[in-house]
Amino acid sequence: TSALPIFSQEEVTSHRSLEDGVWVTYKGGVYDITEFVAMHPGGDKILLAAGGALEPFWALYAVHNQEHVLEMLSEYKVGEL
Numbered sequence: 736t737s738a739l740p741i742f743s744q745e746e747v748t749s750h751r752s753l754e755d756g757v758w759v760t761y762k763g764g765v766y767d768i769t770e771f772v773a774m775h776p777g778g779d780k781i782l783l784a785a786g787g788a789l790e791p792f793w794a795l796y797a798v799h800n801q802e803h804v805l806e807m808l809s810e811y812k813v814g815e816l
């Protein structure tokens with residue numbers, strides 16, 4: 736049911752700053768979280784994942800392993816890898 740565009744890893748990697756936009760991937764989805772960065776309860780740490788995958792960080796910070804966090808993330812989906 737997804738009409739969202741497909742992005743390359745390269746395209747995602749080019750979005751790793753507040754200036755260029757902050758994109759991340761999670762389980763094959765691509766998310767533009769630029770607007771969320773300032774609202775993140777964990778502060779600037781979120782920028783460590785900029786341009787790449789959330790999985791390794793969320794494996795370390797298990798606080799993200801909750802339904803309400805995934806719902807929040809889903810609002811920022813812009814495409815698929």
Ligand code: HEM
Pocket residue numbers: 759768771775776777778780781782783784789792793796798799801803804807808
């Ligand atoms: C906490 C969302 C990425 C580190 C949280 C919480 C949310 C959240 C909702 C509060 C959870 C709760 O207390 O119920 C997100 C989203 C992310 C993201 C949507 C990506 C789009 C990251 C990354 C890191 C990180 C990449 C680390 C590199 C933390 C830490 C906390 C936290 C350390 C705990 C803050 C505290 O309670 O003092 N995050 N997060 N987050 N996040 Fe993230």
